[in-house]
Amino acid sequence: MSVIVFANPKGGAGKTTCALVLATQLSESGATVTVVDADPERWISAWGNLPGKPNNITIVNDVTEDSVMDRIETATRESQFVIVDCEGTASLMVANAVGMADLVLVPTQGSSMDARGAAKTIRLIANQARLARRDIPHCVVLCRTSAAVASRSLRNVHDQLEQAGIWVLKTGLVERAAYRDLFAFGGTLAGLDPEQVSNVDRAVQNAREFAGEVIITLKEIAS
Ligand SMILES: Nc1ncnc2c1ncn2[C@@H]1O[C@H](COP(=O)(O)OP(=O)(O)OP(=O)(O)O)[C@@H](O)[C@H]1O
């Protein structure tokens, strides 16, 4: 059982997209997954109402700042992976979810505005870790990166984060139409129609590498 929390108070950083991509990849590998949908827009719940949701993904969305810890705890008894999609603010709900995490992933786009959002999340994680008197492992996931070029601002953000001692996952989530279309068509990436959605195979490959690195990271943390 692992609790993975996606947090960044910067709106639109990529939390919901990364959370759903990870959930569907883990489910494809046969794992049971509960998504705690704490994003007020409830995108993942809406995806769950479309056809094609794998049976091994459960979505819980009746969460408040008071109930989020209970919801996460219950989910850990029912699924191998619990993924929490947080709202895009620094709230008590986010702090409570972070306090329950085995790993906090901080999706960040390649701009300094986003890097500032990431820095705020990391301060919040550090405070929760002090309260809980334990380490809360966390890393940044670079999102919406260009498939073609590594831009200078992205490299800057990467370097700034690493210089600040922040762990950055090697695999970022590339900008792909398939990740957006997943929310429109439902199901999994592999189930998207390549006639309708461009570069599905590349999105699947990127999503596999991303999920693979998350699993390796969880194993490293556990050992
Ligand atoms: N890798 C990607 N490829 C293509 N589009 C993406 C990608 N990541 C995010 N997006 C798009 O960027 C927008 C914001 O992403 P998302 O909703 O995942 O961010 P968020 O951090 O959950 O936002 P909020 O703080 O509002 O909850 C959405 O329109 C989404 O479709």
Ligand SMILES: [Mg+2]
């Ligand atoms: Mg969201």
